[in-house]
Amino acid sequence: MPLSGLNLEQYSAATAPMGYNLVIASAGTGKTSTIVGRIAYLLESGIQPQEILLLTFTNKASQEMISRVAKRFGDIAKRIECGTFHAVSYRFLKEKYHISLKQPKELKVLFKSIAQNRVYPHQTSTPPYSAQYLFDLYSLFLNARNNESFEEWLSARGSDHGAYIDIYEGIFEEYQMLKKQHNYMDYNDLLIEYAKEMREHPCPYQEILCDEYQDTNPLQNQVIQALEPKSLFCVGDYDQSIYAFNGADIAIISSFKEIYHNAKVWTLSKNYRSTRHILDLANRVIEKNARIYPKSLEVIKTSEPIPPKLLVYEELFEQYQGVAKRILSANHPLDDIAIIFRNNSSADGCEALLRELNIPSKRKGGVSFFDAKEVALMLDICSVLYNHKDMMAYINVLSYGSGIGSAMGKEIYEGLSALGNGNARVGLLRPDTSIRPFAKRAKNAQLGLFDDFFTLQDVERFDIALRTIKGHPILAHPKLNVEGAKFLEMFFELVSSCKTNIHPTNIITQVARSPFYEHIIEQLCLQRIKGKDGSMDFARKDEVREKIDRKVVLLQDIAKGYENLGRFLNAMVLGSSENTQGSGVNLLTIHASKGLEFGIVFVIDLMHGRFPNLKLIAKGGSIEEERRLFYVAITRAKEVLYLSYAKRDAVKNIDYQPSLFLYEAGLIQEAPS
DNA sequence: ATTAATCCAGTTTTT
DNA sequence: CTGGATTAAT
Numbered sequence: 200m201p202l203s204g205l206n207l208e209q210y211s212a213a214t215a216p217m218g219y220n221l222v223i224a225s226a227g228t229g230k231t232s233t234i235v236g237r238i239a240y241l242l243e244s245g246i247q248p249q250e251i252l253l254l255t256f257t258n259k260a261s262q263e264m265i266s267r268v269a270k271r272f273g274d275i276a277k278r279i280e281c282g283t284f285h286a287v288s289y290r291f292l293k294e295k296y297h298i299s300l301k302q303p304k305e306l307k308v309l310f311k312s313i314a315q316n317r318v319y320p321h322q323t324s325t326p327p328y329s330a331q332y333l334f335d336l337y338s339l340f341l342n343a344r345n346n347e348s349f350e351e352w353l354s355a356r357g358s359d360h361g362a363y364i365d366i367y368e369g370i371f372e373e374y375q376m377l378k379k380q381h382n383y384m385d386y387n388d389l390l391i392e393y394a395k396e397m398r399e400h401p402c403p404y405q406e407i408l409c410d411e412y413q414d415t416n417p418l419q420n421q422v423i424q425a426l427e428p429k430s431l432f433c434v435g436d437y438d439q440s441i442y443a444f445n446g447a448d449i450a451i452i453s454s455f456k457e458i459y460h461n462a463k464v465w466t467l468s469k470n471y472r473s474t475r476h477i478l479d480l481a482n483r484v485i486e487k488n489a490r491i492y493p494k495s496l497e498v499i500k501t502s503e504p505i506p507p508k509l510l511v512y513e514e515l516f517e518q519y520q521g522v523a524k525r526i527l528s529a530n531h532p533l534d535d536i537a538i539i540f541r542n543n544s545s546a547d548g549c550e551a552l553l554r555e556l557n558i559p560s561k562r563k564g565g566v567s568f569f570d571a572k573e574v575a576l577m578l579d580i581c582s583v584l585y586n587h588k589d590m591m592a593y594i595n596v597l598s599y600g601s602g603i604g605s606a607m608g609k610e611i612y613e614g615l616s617a618l619g620n621g622n623a624r625v626g627l628l629r630p631d632t633s634i635r636p637f638a639k640r641a642k643n644a645q646l647g648l649f650d651d652f653f654t655l656q657d658v659e660r661f662d663i664a665l666r667t668i669k670g671h672p673i674l675a676h677p678k679l680n681v682e683g684a685k686f687l688e689m690f691f692e693l694v695s696s697c698k699t700n701i702h703p704t705n706i707i708t709q710v711a712r713s714p715f716y717e718h719i720i721e722q723l724c725l726q727r728i729k730g731k732d733g734s735m736d737f738a739r740k741d742e743v744r745e746k747i748d749r750k751v752v753l754l755q756d757i758a759k760g761y762e763n764l765g766r767f768l769n770a771m772v773l774g775s776s777e778n779t780q781g782s783g784v785n786l787l788t789i790h791a792s793k794g795l796e797f798g799i800v801f802v803i804d805l806m807h808g809r810f811p812n813l814k815l816i817a818k819g820g821s822i823e824e825e826r827r828l829f830y831v832a833i834t835r836a837k838e839v840l841y842l843s844y845a846k847r848d849a850v851k852n853i854d855y856q857p858s859l860f861l862y863e864a865g866l867i868q869e870a871p872s
Numbered sequence: 873a874t875t876a877a878t879c880c881a882g883t884t885t886t887t
Numbered sequence: 888c889t890g891g892a893t894t895a896a897t
Contacts, residue, residue, distance in 0.1 A: 256886090256887090257886090257887085258887095283887060284887080285887050286887090303887090386886090386887050387887095389887090390887095441885075442885075442886075443885095444884075444885060444886085445885080445886065445887080541884080541885085542883080542884060542885085543883080543884075543885080544883055544884090570889090601875095602874095602875075602876095602897090603875085604874060604875045604876080605874090605875090606873075606874055606875085607874075607875085678874085678897095772887095773887075774887090788884085788885065788886095789885080790884085790885045790886065791885085791886085812884065812885090814884090815884065815885090820884090828885085
């Protein structure tokens with residue numbers, strides 16, 4: 200079935216002999232069917248499912264393909280190794296190492312703490328990069344470099360920070376060391392470590408399939424090359440490359456033939472998705488980009504075409520409302536309608552007005568859920584239970600104690616770690632009393648800095664208030680107050696009573712019931728019912744409390760799918776943004792819309808400056824990439840396409856001109872100035 | 873120095 | 888609505 204449904208172009212590509220094959224597949228040409236067909240071909244040729252590696256841009260995409268393969272081949276399809284580069288890397292590495300995956304946001308804090316301790320030579324001409332910028336730059340460097348050193352890479356980008364190179368590299372080195380010390384890994388480490396492992400392993404796969412190849416960056420490419428596959432099947436489209444900010448490099452796809460000998464290139468030119476009008480419009484705009492290869496798309500669709508429509512509104516709010524009203528009157532399945540925008544900031548307004556008209560909608564990435572304090576706290580507590588070296592989690596959790604901030608949180612963690620001979624958990628539960636927990640601080644005393652106020656206190660000074668951790672050496676910290684000591688005691692009781700070898704769902708239950716979590720949630724509730732004037736609206740407390748409880752239940756639900764605590768926690772980092780919840784109209788950024796299609800598409804907020812995003816272009820982005828983004832957005836539409844903009848944002852008091860791309864599409868007569 | 877409270881600006885895109 | 892900066896208090 201998967202093979203017989205293909206057209207001739209798709210079939211020849213899907214049944215190409217093993218080797219190095221590149222399929223150029225424009226939007227809507229049946230890329231997914233071709234990959235599914237290819238897998239079918241491989242399986243029918245006698246290749247075992249576990250000898251196939253399918254790399255996709257999202258885990259959802261690979262699951263979709265696998266389920267299509269499963270329709271024909273049944274459960275053995277599930278044995279195909281598949282997922283994002285990161286997911287596949289993690290799957291391998293987790294068997295070998297104790298990994299704590301951390302969000303970039305979290306590691307940024309760690310990075311900053313290192314960077315901000317550096318002293319730069321006095322130099323007036325170019326100030327050094329901020330810690331924040333340097334962190335992002337370093338990540339981009341790891342993704343985008345082709346084996347150059349940081350210095351080479353940086354100067355190739357036209358930066359004159361040569362004077363600071365040694366300091367920057369020192370920061371990176373310390374950052375790497377710290378991550379290793381605490382068992383941390385970030386997204387980049389997954390790929391780097393996996394590539395390292397694979398260089399020493401024989402390739403476990405007969406063929407690697409790589410979807411969205413145009414968005415592969417050099418680091419991901421290194422993963423493929425480290426695997427040294429005998430056979431490679433890559434699918435992509437230059438015009439849909441929209442991840443330059445993440446290091447994606449079109450050179451990788453365009454030099455495929457030079458890099459792999461005997462490479463074959465296949466082109467899919469029949470578009471099944473969109474109507475002629477939609478394709479014409481998309482092509483008119485993308486033609487403004489320098490062509491790497493000629494684009495000639497053949498329209499297959501014969502249904503009565505509806506021309507794309509430009510909607511112009513006086514005001515932003517009016518636009519969102521207009522879109523919502525059109526959706527209401529369209530009488531079309533909501534799941535097959537998408538509102539697509541360049542910037543996430545468009546989503547809030549849309550969501551609000553859809554809600555007003557009682558139109559259900561779903562947004563990708565439950566960001567708000569994982570950002571909620573109660574959820575972050577629960578995950579941090581679980582992290583403490585999972586990885587006794589997880590300093591960031593300790594600090595985050597301890598910071599809820601009164602009088603304890605990030606600095607003291609760190610000192611307590613380090614103290615506990617010392618008391619447990621490197622294991623903070625042991626240090627907390629069974630401290631080695633022969634060790635002085637704050638010895639490290641004393642070393643600084645020779646600088647004359649802390650010796651006056653950092654004198655250890657009597658560990659028994661809180662004894663009246665405490666039961667279980669009376670006399671614990673950590674209580675010697677001079678800045679600890681009674682509240683803090685009681686807080687630590689609750690923490691102690693939580694850690695000592697929580698079993699960690701049970702199912703993650705039950706761990707969450709244990710934590711949620713603990714006086715420690717209870718105590719912090721109580722604080723949180725009180726904070727949330729506090730009005731601006733300091734008044735407490737106690738009537739709302741139950742409601743606030745219930746919201747929190749619901750989130751905990753949701754978290755328990757999510758945890759059900761994981762076999763142990765580590766898998767659960769790491770999965771939350773690896774795939775937190777991939778869960779879309781709810782049903783209804785799809786609210787998507789262009790980036791998130793990649794690979795999807797909808798009957799009716801609204802591309803909104805097409806104002807010059809916002810899209811193309813001129814601020815970004817000023818910072819090194821390119822108009823070509825923005826144009827490709829526009830192309831991707833347009834080609835999501837199957838039947839009906841609306842393009843819209845507003846002349847004015849009343850809230851921000853900004854007047855707008857229509858986007859350059861509307862002009863290039865021939866929808867307006869004058870180019871924006 | 874560190875914490876905690878308060879005020880202010882500002883918001884790209886993803887694993 | 889939140890991260891960042893500023894400021895007062897310990």
